[in-house]
Amino acid sequence: MATVTSLLLFVLCASFGLSFSDSGQENSFESVPDLEKSMYMHVDGYPCVRVLNLSGEIGCSNPSREKVVAPIVRYKSADELLKSAAVLVSIDEFEILLSRLSKDLDFAGKVAGILVESRTEVSNGLKGFSPDGKFPQAEFAPYQSNNFTWNPPGSGIMWKAYNFPVFLLSRTSTLILQEVVMKNEKTKKSNTENVAEFNVVMQTTKSGTHDSDSCLKEETCLPLGGYSVWSALPPINISSSQKSKPVIVTMTSMDSASFFRDKSLGADSPISGLITLLAAVDALSYLDGLDELNKQLVFVVLTGESWGYLGTRRFVLEADQHSDSVRGLDFAMIETVMEIGSVGKGLSNGVKTFYSHTSGDTLATNETFQALLRAQDSLKTESIKISMASTSNPGVPPSSLMTFLRKKSQISGVVLEDFDTSFTNKFYHSHLDDLSNVNSSAIVTAASLVARTLYLLANDQNASAINAINVNASLVEELLGCLLNCKPGSSCELMKHYISPSATCPSHYVGVILGEPSSVPYPAYVSDVSRFVWNFLASKTSIFSRNITSACPNDCNGVGELCIREEADGKGICVISTTRYVPAYSTRLKYESGSWTVLPYNSSEEMSAADPVWTESNWDTISLRVYKVQNTAYDGLILLSGIVVTVLTYLLILITRAFIRKALKWD
Amino acid sequence: MENSVKGDGLMVPKNLQPFKPFSRSNTRSTAFESTGIGYTLLALGPSLSLFIAVIAKKPFLILTLLSSTLVWLISLIVLSGLWRAFLPFKTGSLWPCTLIILTSVAFQEALRPLFWKIYKRLEDILDAFADRVSKPRLFITDKMQIALAGGMGHGVAHAVFFCLSLLTPAFGPGTYYVEKCSQMSFFLVSAVIALAFVTIHTLSMVIAFNGYAEGNKVDQYFVPAVHLIAAMLTLVNLAQGGCIIGIPLLYIMALLTMGHCGKMVWRRLTEIRSRQGSSF
Numbered sequence: 045m046a047t048v049t050s051l052l053l054f055v056l057c058a059s060f061g062l063s064f065s066d067s068g069q070e071n072s073f074e075s076v077p078d079l080e081k082s083m084y085m086h087v088d089g090y091p092c093v094r095v096l097n098l099s100g101e102i103g104c105s106n107p108s109r110e111k112v113v114a115p116i117v118r119y120k121s122a123d124e125l126l127k128s129a130a131v132l133v134s135i136d137e138f139e140i141l142l143s144r145l146s147k148d149l150d151f152a153g154k155v156a157g158i159l160v161e162s163r164t165e166v167s168n169g170l171k172g173f174s175p176d177g178k179f180p181q182a183e184f185a186p187y188q189s190n191n192f193t194w195n196p197p198g199s200g201i202m203w204k205a206y207n208f209p210v211f212l213l214s215r216t217s218t219l220i221l222q223e224v225v226m227k228n229e230k231t232k233k234s235n236t237e238n239v240a241e242f243n244v245v246m247q248t249t250k251s252g253t254h255d256s257d258s259c260l261k262e263e264t265c266l267p268l269g270g271y272s273v274w275s276a277l278p279p280i281n282i283s284s285s286q287k288s289k290p291v292i293v294t295m296t297s298m299d300s301a302s303f304f305r306d307k308s309l310g311a312d313s314p315i316s317g318l319i320t321l322l323a324a325v326d327a328l329s330y331l332d333g334l335d336e337l338n339k340q341l342v343f344v345v346l347t348g349e350s351w352g353y354l355g356t357r358r359f360v361l362e363a364d365q366h367s368d369s370v371r372g373l374d375f376a377m378i379e380t381v382m383e384i385g386s387v388g389k390g391l392s393n394g395v396k397t398f399y400s401h402t403s404g405d406t407l408a409t410n411e412t413f414q415a416l417l418r419a420q421d422s423l424k425t426e427s428i429k430i431s432m433a434s435t436s437n438p439g440v441p442p443s444s445l446m447t448f449l450r451k452k453s454q455i456s457g458v459v460l461e462d463f464d465t466s467f468t469n470k471f472y473h474s475h476l477d478d479l480s481n482v483n484s485s486a487i488v489t490a491a492s493l494v495a496r497t498l499y500l501l502a503n504d505q506n507a508s509a510i511n512a513i514n515v516n517a518s519l520v521e522e523l524l525g526c527l528l529n530c531k532p533g534s535s536c537e538l539m540k541h542y543i544s545p546s547a548t549c550p551s552h553y554v555g556v557i558l559g560e561p562s563s564v565p566y567p568a569y570v571s572d573v574s575r576f577v578w579n580f581l582a583s584k585t586s587i588f589s590r591n592i593t594s595a596c597p598n599d600c601n602g603v604g605e606l607c608i609r610e611e612a613d614g615k616g617i618c619v620i621s622t623t624r625y626v627p628a629y630s631t632r633l634k635y636e637s638g639s640w641t642v643l644p645y646n647s648s649e650e651m652s653a654a655d656p657v658w659t660e661s662n663w664d665t666i667s668l669r670v671y672k673v674q675n676t677a678y679d680g681l682i683l684l685s686g687i688v689v690t691v692l693t694y695l696l697i698l699i700t701r702a703f704i705r706k707a708l709k710w711d
Numbered sequence: 712m713e714n715s716v717k718g719d720g721l722m723v724p725k726n727l728q729p730f731k732p733f734s735r736s737n738t739r740s741t742a743f744e745s746t747g748i749g750y751t752l753l754a755l756g757p758s759l760s761l762f763i764a765v766i767a768k769k770p771f772l773i774l775t776l777l778s779s780t781l782v783w784l785i786s787l788i789v790l791s792g793l794w795r796a797f798l799p800f801k802t803g804s805l806w807p808c809t810l811i812i813l814t815s816v817a818f819q820e821a822l823r824p825l826f827w828k829i830y831k832r833l834e835d836i837l838d839a840f841a842d843r844v845s846k847p848r849l850f851i852t853d854k855m856q857i858a859l860a861g862g863m864g865h866g867v868a869h870a871v872f873f874c875l876s877l878l879t880p881a882f883g884p885g886t887y888y889v890e891k892c893s894q895m896s897f898f899l900v901s902a903v904i905a906l907a908f909v910t911i912h913t914l915s916m917v918i919a920f921n922g923y924a925e926g927n928k929v930d931q932y933f934v935p936a937v938h939l940i941a942a943m944l945t946l947v948n949l950a951q952g953g954c955i956i957g958i959p960l961l962y963i964m965a966l967l968t969m970g971h972c973g974k975m976v977w978r979r980l981t982e983i984r985s986r987q988g989s990s991f
Binding site: 076079080082083084113236241671672673674679680682683684685686687689690691693694697698701704707708 | 745746748749750751752753756757759760761763764765852876877879880883884885886887888896899906976977980981983984
């Protein structure tokens with residue numbers, strides 16, 4: 045290696061001593077691979093991928109199996125594109141660009157790919173950006189008013205199909221590409237230009253399968269889905285002869301969506317709700333006498349909710365089928381459902397403001413609201429305001445409860461949100477719904493409210509031990525760091541305590557369901573967040589069954605016994621807990637002998653008409669490179685000159701040889 | 712992003728992606744290789760022509776070429792090994808570069824007389840053998856051809872070491888331009904300079920061998936001088952836009968070598984002709 049180094053330095057100096065300085069900076073290469081790496085610059089980014097449904101496709105892809113190569117230009121609305129180009133656009137103008145593409149076909153034909161800049165600190169003036177619609181998932185609503193605008197900034201761009209690749213650039217690559225574009229503009233006349241090479245080749249594009257049915261048959265795609273988790277506090281004793289208690293279900297979701305597959309953080313919607321639920325469970329777990337509560341508390345964390353409420357629908361279906369994954373949970377005993385929606389923005393003018401959206405039996409929901417108010421009163425040191433949602437709303441906002449109610453309309457439910465008539469989250473289902481979009485004190489307060497409300501409801505409004513329920517604010521901070529930030533991300537202490545994460549930067553896109561869906565899935569097929577939630581809930585709701593020192597999974601097969609923290613330390617802890625995975629995937633899909641089939645439309649399942657059966661195309665690698673190219677005429681000239689030099693030399697040698705021979709034979 | 716599915720980093724997290732990789736069709740490759748081949752031909756095309764026209768016909772010359780290439784490659788490797796001790800230093804800075812060039816030229820030029828001595832012994836062996844089998848001895852043109860093969864070995868070693876080894880990235884779609892020479896791509900500059908040096912080295916050996924054979928001091932000093940000047944001329948490229956001046960100057964040296972070699976060959980041939988003529 046060092047010989048190569050010295051070789052190269054020798055080369056550099058002795059033959060032409062060129063110094064590789066780029067804009068004043070000394071780039072010294074130590075080897076030819078270094079040179080190659082600097083020539084072909086890999087760019088960090090988040091792609092938009094091809095997602096299909098029963099009637100077609102959405103998302104982005106390379107138009108064929110080839111890589112897309114195009115020079116990079118900046119988007120200026122007044123400009124016309126002279127030739128095919130990769131357009132660099134800021135997030136402010138992204139929606140404008142996309143709408144122009146649908147109107148101006150000539151312009152659209154010249155756009156080879158789009159690069160979206162990351163929001164820098166300076167341009168914080170963006171008022172709102174949401175690629176989802178104005179009423180997300182309206183087709184699942186239990187009421188008719190589909191024109192109601194829950195999401196005012198919604199543009200609906202993520203539900204359209206684009207025939208070119210789109211990338212969201214990271215902060216560093218945004219700066220790099222801005223420089224590249226400037227260089228391109230400066231050297232317009234020369235024979236080189238900087239191009240971007242997009243490699244977003246989707247298997248469904250290659251194989252010509254453009255909807256879920258055909259692509260699942262050809263196995264060029266996989267259905268969206270994951271694993272929801274439910275847990276009971278205290279653990280349910282199935283074999284017990286006691287009459288089962290009425291159940292209070294608290295639910296939330298853990299998945300989000302965005303235009304860019306890998307940047308779906310969903311900080312406010314719904315991760316703030318997830319953190320609230322986890323913190324509330326933690327607070328309640330320290331309570332004494334959980335067994336003596338009159339009602340059973342059950343916590344459900346659903347996934348796949350952004351893609352047709354896969355979690356809820358499958359959960360309800362499994363309950364109807366009395367399957368293994370929901371064993372112990374009797375739907376007939378469910379008294380009330382509380383959903384924790386987006387609560388991260390519930391802070392206005394120093395007052396923590398939350399709204400209770402209700403549906404169903406007014407008596408039961410009133411009781412819940414009363415419990416909320418009493419919980420609010422018990423938290424004397426904070427300024428909190430809880431109100432009922434406005435009666436001008438057509439019903440509950442887009443939420444898992446919406447779907448739950450369509451299936452089980454007799455159950456009453458409450459959704460706790462930080463908004464009244466329209467989302468306060470201006471970046472719903474976008475990559476900008478990140479840590480800066482939520483407030484940790486709002487989440488801590490919401491968790492306290494939820495925990496105390498649940499206690500009151502389970503204890504028949506008897507508030508004896510209510511002041512013992514306190515939410516750990518540092519747990520909330522830690523969860524925010526683990527779930528919504530790249531540092532520390534999934535390798536934070538808290539998550540590593542329970543699982544060994546496969547990635548560091550969090551992303552809450554539901555992903556595809558791998559292998560056969562079951563209530564005891566292979567851990568590698570379950571996402572980091574699902575595994576973390578399962579282990580966390582199991583740990584918090586557990587009773588130690590035996591000596592802590594016994595290691596599982598070998599010995600842990602008793603009734604109600606689970607092995608938790610198995611991945612983290614290599615040896616798990618055996619506990620008694622009722623915590624299960626429930627697969628979350630479309631109710632219109634069936635996994636049979638290694639492949640997926642779409643079941644025919646069953647009119648008895650009410651929402652299957654509205655279910656699009658989302659699948660994601662398979663892909664090999666997705667990458668983005670930037671490099672400088674010379675125009676083909678110049679390249680051809682070089683080849684020609686090489687050939688000419690060779691031929692001329694040959695002729696010269698022949699002439700010289702003839703000359704010498706003649707000179708020698710002169711006689 | 713650090714969570715990559717495939718080897719070349721970046722992009723998508725392993726996040727439960729369909730891991731059913733499908734085979735991609737071959738990406739179009741024709742356009743790029745042509746540039747790489749172009750650069751290779753620029754640097755080594757004339758050597759190829761010379762090989763086909765002169766050297767390929769005589770096995771002995773092929774052997775000479777191969778061993779000469781080997782010897783000079785080893786000399787360059789030894790030099791880089793020696794300079795390894797002084798790493799790292801700022802590339803492109805004047806004094807270290809000058810020092811490297813001076814020592815390298817000195818080393819190679821010291822090697823040349825050694826090369827000549829080995830050749831001389833070989834020539835004696837061949838002549839003795841020819842006498843024994845009653846075949847004619849080595850004629851002047853044969854000796855020049857051997858020298859030419861030796862020189863070509865030196866030139867090819869230089870081209871391989873200084874140009875070909877850097878050309879791999881040129882076979883891809885991209886190119887590379889250096890700040891200080893924005894008119895031509897890095898690879899083009901490298902190929903053009905390599906061509907000049909191939910010419911200089913090939914013909915220098917002919918001149919040098921003749922100088923040693925005749926005891927002609929002019930020829931003997933001409934070769935190291937030209938080598939040194941040509942090598943120092945490459946330092947001009949360190950300046951901004953220097954390659955515009957440096958490369959033509961380098962070609963002037965190559966033409967000078969060509970001219971001197973031609974003159975020398977013509978002189979020797981006319982001498983022999985007149986000697987032959989006078990013997991009749």
